[in-house]
Amino acid sequence: xxxxxxxxxxxxxxxxxxxxxxxxxxxxxxMCWHCQSEVTGEYFCERCVKVQPVSKETDYFTCLGFPRxxxxxxxxxxxxxxxxxxxxxxxxxxxxxxxxxxxxxSNAAVLNTAYxxxxxxxxxxxxxxxxxxGSVKNIRTSPPADLFEEILELQDTLEEYRAxxxxxxxxxxxxxxxxxxxxxxxxxxxxLESQLRRLFADWxxxxxxxxxxxxxxxxxxxxxxxxxxxxxxxxxxxxxxxDLAATIA
Amino acid sequence: MARIVGIDLGTTNSLVAYMKDGQxxxxxxxxxxxxxxxxxxxxxxxxxxxxSAKEHLTRNPERTVYSVKRFMGKGLADVQNELAYFPYSLTxxxxxxxxxxxxxxxxxxxxxxxxxxELKLRAEAYLGESITKAVITVPAYFxxxxxxxxxxxxxxxxxEVLRIINEPTAASLAYGLQKNTQGTIAVYDFGGxxxxxxxxxxxxGIFEVLATNGDTHLGGDDVDRVLVDxxxxxxxxxxxxxxxxxxDHIQAVRLEAERAKIRLSDELKTDIAIELPEDKGCxxxxxxxxxxxxxxxxxxxxxxxxxRMAIKDAGLTTKDIDEVVLVGGSTRMPLVRQRVEALFGxxxxxxxxPDEVVALGAAVQAxxxxxxxxxxxxxxxxxxxxxxxxxxxxxxSLIRRNTTIPASAKEMFTTYVxxxxxxxxxxxxGERELVKDNRSLARFRLKxxxxxxxxxxxxxxxxxxxxxxxxxxxxxxxTGQSQSIEVKPSYGLSDQEVERMIEDSFxxxxxxxxxxxxxxxxxxxESLFKTTDKSLAEAGHLVARxxxxxxxxxxxxxxxxxxxxxxxxxxxxxxxLEQAAKHLNTVMLDDSLKKGLxxxxxxxxx
Ligand SMILES: Nc1ncnc2c1ncn2[C@@H]1O[C@H](COP(=O)(O)OP(=O)(O)OP(=O)(O)O)[C@@H](O)[C@H]1O
Ligand SMILES: [Mg+2]
Numbered sequence: 001x002x003x004x005x006x007x008x009x010x011x012x013x014x015x016x017x018x019x020x021x022x023x024x025x026x027x028x029x030x031m032c033w034h035c036q037s038e039v040t041g042e043y044f045c046e047r048c049v050k051v052q053p054v055s056k057e058t059d060y061f062t063c064l065g066f067p068r069x070x071x072x073x074x075x076x077x078x079x080x081x082x083x084x085x086x087x088x089x090x091x092x093x094x095x096x097x098x099x100x101x102x103x104x105x106s107n108a109a110v111l112n113t114a115y116x117x118x119x120x121x122x123x124x125x126x127x128x129x130x131x132x133x134g135s136v137k138n139i140r141t142s143p144p145a146d147l148f149e150e151i152l153e154l155q156d157t158l159e160e161y162r163a164x165x166x167x168x169x170x171x172x173x174x175x176x177x178x179x180x181x182x183x184x185x186x187x188x189x190x191x192l193e194s195q196l197r198r199l200f201a202d203w204x205x206x207x208x209x210x211x212x213x214x215x216x217x218x219x220x221x222x223x224x225x226x227x228x229x230x231x232x233x234x235x236x237x238x239x240x241x242x243d244l245a246a247t248i249a
Numbered sequence: 250m251a252r253i254v255g256i257d258l259g260t261t262n263s264l265v266a267y268m269k270d271g272q273x274x275x276x277x278x279x280x281x282x283x284x285x286x287x288x289x290x291x292x293x294x295x296x297x298x299x300x301s302a303k304e305h306l307t308r309n310p311e312r313t314v315y316s317v318k319r320f321m322g323k324g325l326a327d328v329q330n331e332l333a334y335f336p337y338s339l340t341x342x343x344x345x346x347x348x349x350x351x352x353x354x355x356x357x358x359x360x361x362x363x364x365x366x367e368l369k370l371r372a373e374a375y376l377g378e379s380i381t382k383a384v385i386t387v388p389a390y391f392x393x394x395x396x397x398x399x400x401x402x403x404x405x406x407x408x409e410v411l412r413i414i415n416e417p418t419a420a421s422l423a424y425g426l427q428k429n430t431q432g433t434i435a436v437y438d439f440g441g442x443x444x445x446x447x448x449x450x451x452x453x454g455i456f457e458v459l460a461t462n463g464d465t466h467l468g469g470d471d472v473d474r475v476l477v478d479x480x481x482x483x484x485x486x487x488x489x490x491x492x493x494x495x496x497d498h499i500q501a502v503r504l505e506a507e508r509a510k511i512r513l514s515d516e517l518k519t520d521i522a523i524e525l526p527e528d529k530g531c532x533x534x535x536x537x538x539x540x541x542x543x544x545x546x547x548x549x550x551x552x553x554x555x556x557r558m559a560i561k562d563a564g565l566t567t568k569d570i571d572e573v574v575l576v577g578g579s580t581r582m583p584l585v586r587q588r589v590e591a592l593f594g595x596x597x598x599x600x601x602x603p604d605e606v607v608a609l610g611a612a613v614q615a616x617x618x619x620x621x622x623x624x625x626x627x628x629x630x631x632x633x634x635x636x637x638x639x640x641x642x643x644x645x646s647l648i649r650r651n652t653t654i655p656a657s658a659k660e661m662f663t664t665y666v667x668x669x670x671x672x673x674x675x676x677x678x679g680e681r682e683l684v685k686d687n688r689s690l691a692r693f694r695l696k697x698x699x700x701x702x703x704x705x706x707x708x709x710x711x712x713x714x715x716x717x718x719x720x721x722x723x724x725x726x727x728t729g730q731s732q733s734i735e736v737k738p739s740y741g742l743s744d745q746e747v748e749r750m751i752e753d754s755f756x757x758x759x760x761x762x763x764x765x766x767x768x769x770x771x772x773x774x775e776s777l778f779k780t781t782d783k784s785l786a787e788a789g790h791l792v793a794r795x796x797x798x799x800x801x802x803x804x805x806x807x808x809x810x811x812x813x814x815x816x817x818x819x820x821x822x823x824x825x826l827e828q829a830a831k832h833l834n835t836v837m838l839d840d841s842l843k844k845g846l847x848x849x850x851x852x853x854x855x
Contacts, residue, residue, distance in 0.1 A: 082455045089626055090655065090715045094411060094618040105714060109657040116652065 033099070043087055043107075051088070051096075053103045059131055060114035068132075069207060070125055070200035072118070081115040125200065126231055132224055141236040142229075147188070151240065154181055158247060175248055182244045185237055192234040199227050253382040253411055253619050254372050255611025257419075258361060258399065260318040260442030260468060261578065263287050264605060265368040266612035267376065268621060273423060273612035275605050276375045284604060285371070288315045289363045291350040294814055297768050298367040306504065310336035310496040312350045316470055317364075319442050320346045320357040321402075322394030324740050334474060334503075336496035344740045356742060358402040359750055365406035366754075383408045384615040386607050388443040389415035390463030390555075390632045392678050393690045393719050394740040400718070401742055405750045411618055413716040416440075417447035418458055418629050419610030420576040424601060425451055425625070426613055432571035433459075435560070437589055437597070438607070439552060440577035442468040446556045448563040448570070454624040460562035460651045461632050462555035467548070469507070469579040475544045476506035476536075480523060484532050488525060495526045510545075513538045514581045542584045549588050556592055562651050573597040576606055628653055631713050633688075638675035640665075642684045647711050650680065657712045661726070668699045674709065676719070676736075689739040695723055696732060707732075770816035770823075774807055777823055781830050788837045796832060803829040 031038060032052065043052055054063060061068045064080050086092070088111055093104040117123045143151050161174040203223050206216065255266045255273070262284040266275045275283045282300065290297050290305035290313040297305070305313040314337055320328060325341035332339060338349045347354040365385075372380045385408075387399050396413050403410035417436035424430070431451055438445040445463040449456055480502050481492050492498050505523050512519040518537040525532055560567060573589060575597045580586065589597050616622040631654050636646040647658035662672055672695040679687030697705040706726035713719055723732040737743070742750070781804060789797045803826040810822040 082453065082457075085455065085628060086626060089628070091412075091614075091617050091626060092620075092623075095620060105655050105712070106657070108715075109655040109712060112653040112656055 033103075051093070051100055051103050051107070054107050054110050060117050060127060063110065063114045064118060066118065067207070068128060069204045070121070070128060071197075071204055072124075074119065077115070077118060081111070084111050121197075121200070122231065122234070125196065125227060129224060129228055129231070133228075141239065142232045143236050144188075144192075144233040147237075154178075154240070154244075157181070158244070162247065178244060178248050182241060182248070185241050185244070189234060189237045189241060192230055192237060196227070196230050196234065199223060199230065203227070251382055252376070252378065252380065253384060253615035254368075254380055255419075255608055255613070255615045256365065256368055256383050256385045257416070257608035257611060258318065258364065258385055258387075258402070259287055259607075260316050260440055260470065261287055262441070262604065263364050263368060264608035265372050266605075266608040267372065268612050268616040271622075273426070273609040273616075275608060276372050278371055279374070285364065285367055286315075287317065287364050288313060289317070289360050290314075291353075294767055296363055298363050301768055301772065307497050307500045310500045312337070314348055314350065314355075314360050316442055317348070317357050317360040319466065319470070320348070321361065322392065322396070322398040322740050323357075327740075333493075334477070334499075336500060343743070343746075344738070345742055356746075356750070358398050358742060358747075359405055359754075361399070361402035362405035362750075362754060365402055365408060369406060369408060381407065381409055382411050382615075384412045384414055384611045384618065385410055386414050386416045386419050386611050388438075388440075388463060388465050389417050389445040389447055389461040389629075390443070390465050391415075391717075392465075392633055392688050393635075393717070394688070394738065395465065396716060396718050397738065397741050400716070401747050401750075404747055405754050407751075407754070412614060413718065414611060414614050414627070415445070415447065415458075415461070415629055415717070416443075416607045417445045417461070417576060418449065418456065418627055419608075419614060420574065420601075420606045421447070421449050421451070421456055421610065422613040422625065422627060423606045423610040424574050424598075425456060427601070430572060433565065433569055434572045434574055435556070435570045435593065436574045436576055437552075437556065437580065438576040439579040439585060440468050441579070442466070442470050444468060444552050444555060446552075446559045448559050448565065455626050455628060457628045458630045458651075458653075459565070460559045461630055462559040462562070463632070464551070464555055467551055468577075469510070471548050472510060472545050472579065472582070473503060473506045475548060476510065476541070477503050479544065480506060480521065480532070480534075483534065484523070484525070488529060488532060490525055490529060492526070498524070498526050509536055510541065510582070513541050514583060538583075545582070545584060549582070549584055552585075553588060553592055556589075567593050570595075574601070575599045576601070576603050578604055629715075629717070630654060631656060631717055633678045634680055635690075635711060635713065635719065636677050636687075638677060638684045643682060644677045644679070644684050644687050648713060652713075654713045654717055655715055657710060659708055659710050662695065662707045662709060663703050663705050664697055664700070665702055667701050669702065670697060670699050671695060672697055672707065674721075676711075676721070690719065691721075691736045691738045691741075693721070693734045693736045695734065698725070698727075766816040767814060767819075770819040771811055774811045774819050774823055777826060778804060778807055778811070781826060784830065784833055784837055788833060788840065791836045791840060792833050796829075799829045800826070800833065 064077060064084070066072055066077065066080075085108070088104055088107040090101065090104050090108060093101045096104075117127050157174060157177055161171070161178060164171045164174055166175070206220055206223065209216070252267065257264045264275055264284055266273050277283050285299040286303045288299065288302040288306065290302035290309060292305065292309065292312070302313060306315065320339070323346055324344050325339060325346055328339070328346070340347045340349060340354070345356050347356055348360060369380050383403060385399055385403055387396055391399070399413060400410050417438045420436050420438060421434065424434070433448065433450050436445070436447045436449065443463065443465050444467045445461065447461040448459045450459055477499075481499070484490050484492060492502065502523055505521060509519050509521055513536070516538070518535055521532075521534050521536055523532040560570070570593055573593045573595065575586070575589070580599065580603050586597060586599070613622060613625065614627065617625060630651045631648060632650060634646045634650045635648040636644045637660070639645045647660060648656050664672060673692065674695060675684070675692050676690040677684060677687040678690050681687050695707050695709070697707055708724045708726050710722045711719060712722070721734060721736060723734050724730065725732060781800065785797060785800055803822070807819070807822040807826050810818045813819070
């Protein structure tokens with residue numbers, strides 16, 4: 001039998017796989033698509049005042065006019081997003097040509113993705129990691145090494161609980177165990193998040209210093225590696241916590 | 250730019266509005282009525298829409314369609330459990346419900362188009378210009394098929410639908426314009442057939458939707474049904490009559506149930522009276538608000554789950570909501586207000602006219618599109634996740650619910666076996682894991698070059714536009730060529746069918762205009778008949794006997810003409826009656842003036 005259902009080429013577990021900039025931004029810029037003069041203005045051709053497509057090379061940080069840092073002022077980000085929405089939203093292109101409408105639509109879609117990605121600290125970090133390491137693959141989720149045993153056990157308890165009569169004594173006992181586990185894992189998640197925040201600050205400091213020495217490069221790679229591991233652990237723990245919460249709710 | 254009107258195409262009532270000097274206004278008909286009941290009747294003399302069609306609900310139940318919005322973008326299986334409530338017969342062709350009326354079948358977009366045409370004519374008559382562009386509202390929780398069906402309805406009605414906008418967000422525009430509020434608001438819209446809840450952040454003219462949720466099959470209709478079921482059961486028990494064989498009486502029960510419900514919003518108890526078939530007399534009972542509320546509470550309770558989900562999805566708690574705005578006729582129920590207040594912990598804002606605010610907001614959005622209003626911008630979201638079917642019958646999400654629109658996502662596809670020449674893409678919408686639990690939107694087949702498995706690279710882009718409608722494009726990444734794909738909607742009309750319906754609608758337009766003239770002539774004749782008859786009774790003694798005789802003759806001639814089908818004959822008889830009663834009217838006017846003057850001091854008259 002010929003299987004004609006699609007095979008996804010990209011790992012599709014996480015929404016962040018769609019925010020890969022190299023797939024998201026497709027139109028190139030430098031020459032105005034309309035009058036062919038060189039574009040110097042930020043979003044509009046200064047000669048013919050036509051809106052320009054967001055360039056292929058533009059990453060989400062550049063798109064929203066923020067440096068590649070992991071701590072950022074969310075109020076300012078929002079203000080910038082609103083401002084750019086007023087620039088690109090299709091509502092304001094209703095009376096323009098079809099070409100301009102198409103550009104406005106695609107720019108607005110990119111802007112929305114950019115804002116959604118940068119607004120959330122975790123997605124922001126995952127995105128930055130993808131940018132810096134040039135990896136298109138998702139960060140695989142993996143359990144923290146020291147939690148491995150514990151989580152295997154937890155999976156068993158979960159299975160047992162699902163199969164049990166929730167009203168029975170055994171059901172109650174399992175539920176209590178799971179609740180305690182949930183609390184412990186929530187704490188672990190918070191711990192991972194505060195470790196991440198410290199790492200974010202380290203990254204920003206290193207970027208601000210702007211050194212290009214080999215030791216700075218090594219430091220940078222070290223931070224990125226740590227960040228990748230922490231992010232992957234955090235996602236793993238987070239998934240388990242939501243699974244737990246859903247089961248005992 | 251030609252004027253764009255705003256239309257609220259409701260389950261129960263529809264309205265059209267426009268922007269006048271920076272303020273949105275509803276366009277009334279010539280009797281000053283703002284709402285057009287969303288009812289279409291097929292009579293022997295043609296189609297009628299609105300108030301006059303409403304009369305046919307009990308007279309002609311099999312040929313009078315109401316609540317057609319519940320069928321938009323649906324297949325027959327979706328509405329199986331409510332078929333018993335509808336007196337007209339429903340079938341399905343090509344995944345689209347068809348409503349059989351007399352000799353013809355109509356799709357829900359065609360019926361909706363008749364309502365839209367009525368609104369279009371109303372606007373044209375009022376504004377004295379041709380109207381070809383509109384913004385039309387839909388429930389925020391409408392899926393892609395339902396939105397597409399609404400757009401099709403516009404096309405069939407001869408309207409270019411410049412934007413499909415969500416009802417609660419439209420309401421927020423009207424609200425924001427009036428109140429100039431900043432902060433977080435929740436719009437709870439409970440209408441005739443649908444429930445929507447939207448959480449928005451209002452800041453410096455930006456209306457950003459944070460989350461939306463709802464149920465497109467939950468409204469005042471469902472509250473009515475609780476009462477209908479009760480009355481039908483009681484009639485069976487007490488009177489031994491099974492009403493299921495009497496569609497006209499079922500309609501009468503439904504209408505009485507709705508009226509009783511409405512009365513109980515103001516009164517604590519009310520009397521029910523339902524005429525029984527075959528001269529079996531009348532079924533009567535008293536219904537108290539308490540009794541009603543204990544029956545309706547399960548329906549009202551169901552509206553609260555979507556509210557909680559929306560608040561959660563917005564990442565907020567009820568404490569973060571600064572204001573709750575009520576929209577839709579069903580929010581007039583005291584029980585609804587209580588439950589909403591209890592949920593949000595603050596009394597809701599209900600100073601807007603819940604019937605009109607959606608249409609007013611649509612007019613504001615129309616003004617934004619035409620460049621009139623420039624300081625307001627609505628950033629809406631897609632209510633449901635969008636994805637595709639992958640191997641194993643699992644849905645893989647590409648765009649999550651509550652993502653700000655426009656939104657896009659890309660996916661790269663390849664093949665599973667060597668030499669495969671096509672890949673089937675099945676587009677889904679919904680929140681569930683498995684394909685079968687989500688809504689199938691459409692399917693299409695991607696052509697791939699016959700290459701070893703895994704080598705072809707086809708990139709598919711999903712783009713949700715500002716209407717919340719999905720557009721799909723595909724590119725062969727190896728050649729860079731874009732592929733035209735023919736998307737087959739799962740629950741929608743094909744483009745060809747819409748084309749044909751547009752043609753049909755032009756063909757029938759001439760007939761419709763004829764029918765319309767007749768109906769209008771009859772309505773006018775009716776009102777002239779009544780007023781003249783009344784004058785005759787009140788003041789007949791003031792004029793000569795020959796005159797009253799002449800008026801009586803003219804009255805009976807008009808009455809005969811009214812039953813005929815020639816609008817010109819009716820107008821002619823009306824003119825004759827007006828002529829015959831002219832003197833009587835003058836005499837009456839003098840008389841009433843005289844009476845009015847008596848008892849007034851001379852100084853007051855001048
Ligand atoms: N005073 C009232 N008390 C209770 N219900 C009422 C009252 N007035 C109207 N309704 C109900 O409100 C509903 C109609 O509301 P509305 O006109 O807002 O709906 P709609 O816009 O046509 O529907 P939808 O938005 O669901 O498509 C009907 O079910 C009607 O019975
Ligand atoms: Mg409504």
